[in-house]
Amino acid sequence: MTYDYIIAGAGAAGCILANRLSASGKHTVLLLEAGGKDSSLWFKIPVGFAKMYYNPTFNWMYYSQPQKQLNNREIYAPRGKVQGGSGSINAMIFVRGQAHDFDDWAANGNEGWGFKDVLPYFRKLENHPLGDSEYHGGSGPISITPMKGQTHPICDVFLKGCDELGYPHSDDFNGPTFEGSGIYDVNTRKGQRCSSSFAHLHPALSRPNLTVELHALVDRVIFDEAQQRATGISVTQNGVVRTFTANKEVILCAGAVDTPKILQLSGVGDQALLAKHAIPLVKHLPAVGQNLQDHLCASYYYKANIPTLNDQLSSLFGQFKLGLKYLLTRKGALAMSVNQAGGFFRGNEAQAYPNLQLYFNPLSYQIPKNNKASLKPEPYSGFLLCFNPCRPTSRGAIEIASKNPRDAALIDPN
Numbered sequence: 001m002t003y004d005y006i007i008a009g010a011g012a013a014g015c016i017l018a019n020r021l022s023a024s025g026k027h028t029v030l031l032l033e034a035g036g037k038d039s040s041l042w043f044k045i046p047v048g049f050a051k052m053y054y055n056p057t058f059n060w061m062y063y064s065q066p067q068k069q070l071n072n073r074e075i076y077a078p079r080g081k082v083q084g085g086s087g088s089i090n091a092m093i094f095v096r097g098q099a100h101d102f103d104d105w106a107a108n109g110n111e112g113w114g115f116k117d118v119l120p121y122f123r124k125l126e127n128h129p130l131g132d133s134e135y136h137g138g139s140g141p142i143s144i145t146p147m148k149g150q151t152h153p154i155c156d157v158f159l160k161g162c163d164e165l166g167y168p169h170s171d172d173f174n175g176p177t178f179e180g181s182g183i184y185d186v187n188t189r190k191g192q193r194c195s196s197s198f199a200h201l202h203p204a205l206s207r208p209n210l211t212v213e214l215h216a217l218v219d220r221v222i223f224d225e226a227q228q229r230a231t232g233i234s235v236t237q238n239g240v241v242r243t244f245t246a247n248k249e250v251i252l253c254a255g256a257v258d259t260p261k262i263l264q265l266s267g268v269g270d271q272a273l274l275a276k277h278a279i280p281l282v283k284h285l286p287a288v289g290q291n292l293q294d295h296l297c298a299s300y301y302y303k304a305n306i307p308t309l310n311d312q313l314s315s316l317f318g319q320f321k322l323g324l325k326y327l328l329t330r331k332g333a334l335a336m337s338v339n340q341a342g343g344f345f346r347g348n349e350a351q352a353y354p355n356l357q358l359y360f361n362p363l364s365y366q367i368p369k370n371n372k373a374s375l376k377p378e379p380y381s382g383f384l385l386c387f388n389p390c391r392p393t394s395r396g397a398i399e400i401a402s403k404n405p406r407d408a409a410l411i412d413p414n
């Protein structure tokens with residue numbers, strides 16, 4: 001089968017590309033995804049995050065290589081394996097990068113990537129309840145819901161604590177003030193997750209020039225005889241190997257872990273690594289899989305001396321009340337992210353910009369050791385405070401473990 005464009009991976013990026021490339025009706029587009037449909041209600045209800053966090057059907061459930069610097073622990077690295085990708089299982093916090101992140105790109109010679117250049121695209125992406133303004137868009141496909149005014153009362157205690165410690169406050173992390181404590185916005189519409197699958201792909205599915213193949217694991221990219229140009233892709237779908245040909249482009253967007261893996265399996269990567277796995281070399285590109293930057297997230301668990309969401313979720317009656325509220329109003333704890341408050345802070349005064357992101361969750365749940373449980377709230381009042389660095393200084397790597405596309409890549413965040 002031949003298509004103009006072949007997109008590998010129907011994640012946050014792939015769904016947008018499938019929509020935009022098929023919109024004119026002039027091109028045929030094939031979207032390939034290793035996972036299945038996002039039809040379960042748990043992809044729509046925001047609290048479904050907890051159901052998908054350790055669900056091997058919809059989550060690749062990767063682990064890092066043992067990390068020497070962390071007492072040889074293997075760190076959990078969830079990734080969505082479903083239409084919508086990680087955007088179907090993520091926490092829906094809707095925050096752009098800091099302005100200076102983009103300005104640094106531009107300053108490094110990437111013309112057109114400064115904050116002023118990218119802001120029009122962020123505005124175009126979103127449908128913000130306040131409509132069009134300098135920082136927001138009112139008619140884009142991704143609906144935004146500010147959680148302000150709806151969060152659990154203990155979030156106000158967190159905000160008050162930040163005030164007392166002299167930290168600034170941000171009313172809108174995507175507005176003029178990025179730094180400080182505040183309440184997050186989420187990408188939801190009427191209390192339901194608004195992933196790029198729901199916002200971009202679903203409305204495009206009826207187009208005759210767009211084909212989606214699910215449960216199709218991309219094995220490798222196929223190159224022309226001169227090995228200069230990608231001409232197609234090979235997949236395994238329900239045990240059958242299929243090949244597809246591209247008239248124009250093959251676009252890899254299988255995420256930060258699997259995109260370099262597919263390139264390496266296709267013979268594009270470090271020569272020595274490919275030789276180790278007896279993969280014929282197409283192009284020696286040693287940077288493929290290198291310079292991995294991931295924001296390690298560390299969580300602190302606290303017992304509280306006032307009620308938290310744990311108290312509501314721990315009884316059947318409490319769950320029933322929250323469920324009923326959600327059904328009747330599409331509001332309440334089930335309609336929100338677990339990460340309700342938080343913000344961007346400087347770890348010390350030497351920092352010119354915020355270098356830490358904080359997440360304050362009005363409930364606490366332990367990460368299970370058996371990899372089977374969902375995120376179950378603890379049986380007492382508790383809350384969680386997590387943080388991650390905004391710009392990690394570690395540089396890690398992704399490497400194939402074998403030439404078998406079914407084997408997970410080795411992830412070493414270093």
Ligand SMILES: Cc1cc2nc3c(=O)[nH]c(=O)nc-3n(C[C@H](O)[C@H](O)[C@H](O)COP(=O)(O)OP(=O)(O)OC[C@H]3O[C@@H](n4cnc5c(N)ncnc54)[C@H](O)[C@@H]3O)c2cc1C
Pocket residue numbers: 008009010011012013014032033034035078079080081082083084085086087089090091092093094095216217218219253254255256258259262
């Ligand atoms: C648990 C969690 C919470 C998060 N919380 C937030 C948040 O609150 N806010 C935020 O902004 N970001 C959050 N993120 C990050 C965000 O979801 C990702 O940055 C984003 O989804 C990346 O988009 P992507 O298209 O590059 O990859 P993905 O969305 O991961 O999509 C990649 C797709 O490719 C598919 N694929 C992989 N390999 C193959 C193959 N060989 N063949 C075919 N298909 C393949 C995958 O199944 C997947 O569907 C979170 C991520 C996770 C996992």
